Amino acid sequence: MLYAIVIGIITATVAPLLHRTMGRFVVIPMALLPLLLFIYFCTFMPEVVGGHAVTQQHVWVPEVGINLQFRLDGLSLIFALLITFFGTLVMYYASGYLDGDPLLGNFYLYLTLFMTAMLGLVMSDNIFSLFIFWELTSISSYLLIGYKQAEKDSRVSAWQALLVTGLGGLALLGGLILLSISAGSYTFSGLLTQRADVLQHAFYVPAVVLTLIGCFTKSAQFPFHFWLPNAMAAPTPVSAYLHSVTMVKAGIYLIARLSPVLAGPDIWHYTLMTVGGITATLGAVLALQHTDLKAILAYTTISALGLMVTMIGIGTDPAMKAMLVFMTAHALYKGTLFLVTGCIDHCTGTRELSKLYRLGSHMKYSGLAASLAALSMAGVIPFIGFIGKELLYEASLSSYVLLAVTMLSGITFVAVAIVFGYRVFWRKGEDKTQLQHHAGFPLYFPPLVLAIGGLALGLLVHLVPTPLLQQGMRAILANPNAELKLSLWHGFTPVLGLSVLTLLLGYAVYKSLTVLHYRASTLKPLYRYGPNTLYHMMFEGFLHHAKAFILWLQDGYLRNYVMYIMFFFCGLLYFILWRDTPGIDFTNRIYQLHEIRLYELVVFFLVIAALIFLLGTRSRLTSIVVMGLVGYSAALFYILFGAPDVAATQLLIETLTVVIFVLLLHKLPAFTYLSHQFQKYKFIAISALFGILMTYVMLLVQQQAMSTSELKEYFGKTSYLEAHGRNIVNVILVDFRGLDTLGEITVLAVAALGIFSLLRLNPERGGKQ
Structure with missing residues (x-):
């Protein structure tokens, strides 16, 4: 597993060089890497499905307990397969989306580095190595979001994502350190064995608060959700990979990983259910107010992430089962819709819903992919999305509030699915939107594969996903006997009735979208007091006061x-x-x-x-x-x-x-x-x-x-015999501390060069000294 990380970093480093030498064919090695890694991780499936975790350890800084310790169980293997499978398709998709871009080599560098960091994150068993990979995902995502560096929106959005997730990372580090102190272990497996000590320790509450802040910032939970829609300024391959499948799921992964250690006290469950429920509701409501396709997908992603956090907060076996299945289904259909949206933007030059009509006649394969993904998003049988939706309802039946939140999100998903799967491509009655150019194979093949994958997993639910998802469920619950049985049909049950009702209400909301978009303008004054506005106020205030402080402190004298x-x-x-x-x-x-x-x-x-x-x-x-x-x-x-x-x-x-x-x-x-x-x-x-x-x-x-003093005696005895000097002070400076002296000489030399440079500036008479 270490070699997978090392190879990923090396490949990322040489990506610009490969682009200069291979041109457009650089996609071959860049897409081949995640494909080979996907095959490599598939070789672990028999062992993991059999109930065994694969572990590896490499000594790094043993004096302080920092080692590269990797653990591949059901949960981490699910994420590793998603990361590499989507990575292969996105790498190939980017070759068509950014065809002719002179900075394509840099893009592959950032994307490969991010993929490697995500793999390191989900496989890490040591909390310090996990934190390093966690921060590396923030840095690489900053570079990807700000890829269009000439555009102000990209730079501002990249800064925002980096600051929000970076500050959350610092909180996470504090929480993980408190957990390690509570348990006396630096590994997640060690934390699990010391669960009783962690729950009874005085550090439990601050550790939970700090850890959840870090996870909430990464997974765009309220009130930190605002950075995700703004990050849509990134190229579509970035949005599809980072913001629907991988990066935003990192917070979900860590919450799920820590659930068997921290679950039990009310603060854990009620915090997750409250924050997740608010996030799911807010994301659903905001998604219905936008007409930009990427913005709609961003807010529905926020709503879906809120549902996942809510399920972990419920903490029951059905809830964990629902979270895993829904997470898999969401990755497939949301990744598809993001890629289709990028294809639409690339071929038409717009993502505005009011300007897109009957694209299916020009973009048949993209329309087919969007329709299949939309059916899964809406929860229509026999797609994997249908199974995920029924499991969500089953897990929410214990509370009317949770059931209402789940249904509101489901209704929004249905309305959005109809927009993408029908209105944009197939609805008749309007003039066709003219294309600037037709979609090439790299633009429509990856989303088509993902869309078919959502259908295949639904049809083959007994054979393909169930054994692996069961091991993931057992890892979250820390119960080796937990059973996961998935089926497309459970008969005429109340859950099926709720599913059908969601489809009907979702269609009604879709028919009312024009009115909702018109009414949304009346809500804009409320957004002046939202988290996004507060962030910009704080950021501008910080810059203003920092400038004033620097001008006062560094006055030139x-x-x-x-x-x-x-x-x-x-x-x-x-x-x-x-x-x-x-x-x-x-x-x-x-x-x-x-x-x-x-x-x-x-x-x-x-x-x-x-x-x-x-x-x-x-x-x-x-x-x-x-x-x-x-x-x-x-x-x-x-x-x-x-x-x-x-x-x-x-x-x-x-x-x-x-x-x-x-x-x-x-x-x-x-x-x-x-x-x-x-x-x-x-x-x-x-x-x-x-x-x-x-x-x-x-x-x-x-x-x-x-x-x-031992040093005094040592220097007195050895200065003349070993260093051949009678002046002990000089001997210490020249021989015993020679490197220190060399460093001081280097500092003086650098200072002399600086002074020489300043003298060459020729300041005007009367200037400051």
């Missing part, structure tokens, strides 16, 4: 930058000293003042006088000379206290500094004076605070000095 650094450093140092450090006995220090010699006092007062004179001077040349005097005085102190080597270094540095400043004096901008005395005293106060704190630290170090 070096002295202010130094002041901020010193003030912050002093604040941290004061906090550490106040919290952890014992006080200093100043009694002995006062007596030591009698030991000060006259020449030491002379040098001390010379420095003080120089500093006072420096504060009052208005000449840059005088300031340089006085600062040199302070440096030379410091060198005298080093000599007096027995550090001639340090003194020599200080003398050289001060001499070079003075000489360089004098040589460059005429190149510097005009001297800027402090306009207020308050500013001068402000800098004096900061300088005094820094000096006092550093003096206190030095006294504290002397008071707490270690009489013996």
Whole structure:
């Protein structure tokens, strides 16, 4: 399984190079990769269907428990097969949709990287590796949504998706860490064995809240649903793959994966049912108000995701069975309709419902695919969608509220299905929409395969999906004995009556769509207070205040930058000293003042006088000379206290500094004076605070000095014998800490290059310094 991830990353990396060398034929290796991976994962079906999980482990960072641990059970295998199967078709579809695009190689890079990240996510058993793949899906989806980087809508939508899912990812990381602390394990299988400890731990509630926030942002649950419709600015292959089949299902997958660990307390079930129910209802209502085909599909996707979360929240065997079957059916028919919508947009130049009529005469295969997918979406026998709809109703019978939510979504699905499967392609009475060009094989073949797949799974429900879905159900319920029996016909039951009623009401809603679209305009003022508007207000406010803060903080004056650094450093140092450090006995220090010699006092007062004179001077040349005097005085102190080597270094540095400043004096901008005395005293106060704190630290170090140290003894014994140097300080810097010294030299070299570049800018006279 690790090799599948590595091969995917390598293929993604070389995709632009393959495009430059192979041209349009780059689709061959790019579509072949997910196809081979699909075949590879199919080889695990006998073992997984037999009730065994395939596990692999590769050591990564064992010191902190971070390993690449993969686990392939029924749930993860279902997702892996969906990811690779849809990946194959979408890769091929993209070759026709983006034919002639000079950035097609980049598109394949992003899409392959996303597919690989999704595979890593669903197979990961270690929470840290899952989080890495989770964030990689956010990054790669950002690149895919913003693929049309020249368009503002694409850039804004990409930023929105990245920020919402990225912030949710941080919350998820916190929740997973709390869960690992509660269970004492970093793996999902380990969490399951310690379920009792997790449920009783004080971290349970915050862990659930943080984890669900991360999952809700990824799966577009209320109030984080707004990013998904905006992400429709991406090319249609992205919408079909990410936003109906894979990325938005990542949150569903993780909730289902954690359900056997976290299910039980009311906070888990009621939160999922409430949020999922609101999302399903909101998505259904909003879908009926739009006329853009991709927007309609986006909101029905939100409604479907809400139903899946609701089913997991119910938590019963019928609910989990309904979630899995409905998720599979939704992936097939929604992926088909997205691809058909892309084909319509590509061939006609529009996605507006009011401009599309009788396309079936020009696009027979696309119309056939749309009709088959629409029948599955509406829940018509013998499609897999019919089975999923009946299971949803069966799981919702325990609550009138849940039943109403499920029926509202079902009615909306029927109305939307009639729009796609009949009105756009086959309804008579209007003039045909003229095509700009006919759909090629790559544009109609992938959706046709998916649509036929929805029919085939319904007809062969006993043979193909049931054994694997049963193992997925057992993984969610953590019950190896759970049974899943699927059938197209259960007789004349109340569930069948609800299904027929949904079809009738859905048709009535379809006939009323014109009125609904007209009435929807009256609801637009309400959207000014929705989550999407709130996001943009917060984002714009953040940018405005960030700009104001930066303009205040980075005002172009070096002295202010130094002041901020010193003030912050002093604040941290004061906090550490106040919290952890014992006080200093100043009694002995006062007596030591009698030991000060006259020449030491002379040098001390010379420095003080120089500093006072420096504060009052208005000449840059005088300031340089006085600062040199302070440096030379410091060198005298080093000599007096027995550090001639340090003194020599200080003398050289001060001499070079003075000489360089004098040589460059005429190149510097005009001297800027402090306009207020308050500013001068402000800098004096900061300088005094820094000096006092550093003096206190030095006294504290002397008071707490270690009489013996292993390092002191080691350096004393080995400096001359191994490094052949008598000056221990120099030996430490050059030999024992040679890499550190090399790094410091590199930093100085980079700083010198930066200074040289600044000097070449030739600032105007009177500019800021």
